[in-house]
Amino acid sequence: MCRSQYADPHGELLTNACDDLAFHIGKRHYDQFPLWPSVGNHQQSFIDIRLDLHYNLSELVMVIISGPMSIKDDRPARRHYIASCNGTPLFKVLHTSYPQMAAIENLCTSHGYAAILDKCKQVASPTLSLEDF
Numbered sequence: 001m002c003r004s005q006y007a008d009p010h011g012e013l014l015t016n017a018c019d020d021l022a023f024h025i026g027k028r029h030y031d032q033f034p035l036w037p038s039v040g041n042h043q044q045s046f047i048d049i050r051l052d053l054h055y056n057l058s059e060l061v062m063v064i065i066s067g068p069m070s071i072k073d074d075r076p077a078r079r080h081y082i083a084s085c086n087g088t089p090l091f092k093v094l095h096t097s098y099p100q101m102a103a104i105e106n107l108c109t110s111h112g113y114a115a116i117l118d119k120c121k122q123v124a125s126p127t128l129s130l131e132d133f
Helices: 002-032 098-111 113-123
Strands: 041-056 060-077 080-087 090-096
Touching: 002 041, 002 060, 002 090, 090 098, 098 113
Parallel strands: none
Antiparallel strands: 041 060, 060 080, 060 090
Protein backbone atom coordinates (compact mmCIF):
# COMPACT_ATOMS: atom_id res chain seq x y z
CA MET A 1 0.00 0.00 0.00
CA CYS A 2 2.60 2.53 1.09
CA ARG A 3 4.96 1.99 -1.81
CA SER A 4 2.31 2.16 -4.51
CA GLN A 5 0.65 5.21 -2.96
CA TYR A 6 3.67 7.23 -1.83
CA ALA A 7 6.99 5.84 -3.02
CA ASP A 8 6.39 4.78 -6.63
CA PRO A 9 5.34 8.24 -7.87
CA HIS A 10 8.54 9.73 -6.36
CA GLY A 11 11.11 7.11 -7.31
CA GLU A 12 13.69 6.25 -4.68
CA LEU A 13 12.96 9.32 -2.52
CA LEU A 14 10.26 7.70 -0.36
CA THR A 15 11.07 3.99 -0.67
CA ASN A 16 13.13 3.99 2.54
CA ALA A 17 10.47 6.00 4.38
CA CYS A 18 7.79 3.45 3.42
CA ASP A 19 10.03 0.62 4.61
CA ASP A 20 10.66 2.42 7.91
CA LEU A 21 6.93 3.09 8.35
CA ALA A 22 6.11 -0.58 7.74
CA PHE A 23 8.73 -1.68 10.27
CA HIS A 24 7.47 0.88 12.83
CA ILE A 25 3.80 -0.10 12.66
CA GLY A 26 4.66 -3.79 12.53
CA LYS A 27 6.82 -3.51 15.65
CA ARG A 28 4.25 -1.44 17.54
CA HIS A 29 1.52 -3.95 16.70
CA TYR A 30 3.73 -6.93 17.55
CA ASP A 31 4.66 -5.33 20.89
CA GLN A 32 0.96 -5.23 21.75
CA PHE A 33 0.02 -8.59 20.16
CA PRO A 34 3.00 -10.95 19.91
CA LEU A 35 0.78 -13.93 18.99
CA TRP A 36 -1.96 -14.44 16.43
CA PRO A 37 -5.51 -14.54 17.83
CA SER A 38 -7.17 -17.87 18.46
CA VAL A 39 -9.16 -19.43 15.61
CA GLY A 40 -12.30 -17.45 14.79
CA ASN A 41 -11.10 -14.25 16.50
CA HIS A 42 -9.33 -11.04 15.59
CA GLN A 43 -7.23 -8.41 17.33
CA GLN A 44 -6.65 -4.79 16.41
CA SER A 45 -4.28 -2.05 17.45
CA PHE A 46 -4.56 1.69 16.87
CA ILE A 47 -1.31 3.55 16.40
CA ASP A 48 -0.66 7.29 16.30
CA ILE A 49 2.37 7.73 14.08
CA ARG A 50 5.02 10.41 14.31
CA LEU A 51 8.25 9.55 12.54
CA ASP A 52 11.00 12.07 11.81
CA LEU A 53 13.34 10.55 9.23
CA HIS A 54 16.23 11.64 7.06
CA TYR A 55 18.20 9.92 4.33
CA ASN A 56 21.42 10.72 2.54
CA LEU A 57 20.70 9.58 -0.98
CA SER A 58 21.78 11.36 -4.15
CA GLU A 59 20.21 14.32 -2.36
CA LEU A 60 19.24 15.10 1.22
CA VAL A 61 15.72 13.80 2.00
CA MET A 62 13.87 14.66 5.21
CA VAL A 63 10.49 13.06 5.88
CA ILE A 64 7.91 13.48 8.62
CA ILE A 65 5.16 10.87 8.72
CA SER A 66 2.19 11.40 11.01
CA GLY A 67 -1.37 10.25 11.47
CA PRO A 68 -3.48 7.42 12.84
CA MET A 69 -3.33 3.86 11.57
CA SER A 70 -4.98 0.60 12.59
CA ILE A 71 -3.59 -2.88 12.19
CA LYS A 72 -5.86 -5.90 12.39
CA ASP A 73 -5.09 -9.61 12.60
CA ASP A 74 -7.82 -12.09 11.63
CA ARG A 75 -7.64 -15.85 12.00
CA PRO A 76 -10.74 -17.30 10.38
CA ALA A 77 -9.38 -20.87 10.32
CA ARG A 78 -6.58 -22.88 11.88
CA ARG A 79 -4.09 -22.27 9.05
CA HIS A 80 -5.58 -19.08 7.65
CA TYR A 81 -4.04 -15.79 8.80
CA ILE A 82 -4.99 -12.32 7.52
CA ALA A 83 -3.23 -9.10 8.49
CA SER A 84 -4.56 -5.76 7.32
CA CYS A 85 -3.54 -2.16 7.74
CA ASN A 86 -5.77 0.88 7.43
CA GLY A 87 -4.97 4.56 7.61
CA THR A 88 -3.88 7.57 5.63
CA PRO A 89 -0.58 8.78 7.06
CA LEU A 90 0.51 12.27 6.07
CA PHE A 91 3.95 12.51 4.47
CA LYS A 92 5.77 15.83 4.61
CA VAL A 93 8.92 15.77 2.52
CA LEU A 94 11.80 18.13 1.96
CA HIS A 95 14.47 17.12 -0.48
CA THR A 96 17.31 19.18 -1.80
CA SER A 97 20.70 18.71 -3.34
CA TYR A 98 23.86 19.18 -1.34
CA PRO A 99 25.05 22.08 -3.56
CA GLN A 100 21.73 23.89 -2.92
CA MET A 101 22.09 23.39 0.83
CA ALA A 102 25.64 24.74 0.65
CA ALA A 103 24.38 27.80 -1.26
CA ILE A 104 21.74 28.47 1.41
CA GLU A 105 24.31 28.08 4.17
CA ASN A 106 26.58 30.53 2.34
CA LEU A 107 23.68 33.00 2.03
CA CYS A 108 23.01 32.76 5.75
CA THR A 109 26.69 33.30 6.49
CA SER A 110 27.01 36.32 4.20
CA HIS A 111 23.62 38.02 4.81
CA GLY A 112 22.72 36.76 8.26
CA TYR A 113 20.01 34.35 9.25
CA ALA A 114 17.46 37.07 10.13
CA ALA A 115 17.76 38.72 6.69
CA ILE A 116 17.27 35.39 4.91
CA LEU A 117 14.26 34.56 7.10
CA ASP A 118 12.69 37.97 6.32
CA LYS A 119 13.19 37.38 2.61
CA CYS A 120 11.54 33.95 2.89
CA LYS A 121 8.54 35.52 4.60
CA GLN A 122 8.28 38.19 1.85
CA VAL A 123 8.33 35.64 -0.94
CA ALA A 124 5.58 33.58 0.77
CA SER A 125 5.71 30.98 -1.96
CA PRO A 126 5.29 27.25 -1.50
CA THR A 127 8.52 26.86 -3.48
CA LEU A 128 11.58 29.01 -2.92
CA SER A 129 14.41 29.34 -5.36
CA LEU A 130 17.93 30.62 -4.87
CA GLU A 131 17.08 33.20 -7.55
CA ASP A 132 14.65 34.74 -5.01
CA PHE A 133 17.67 35.98 -3.10
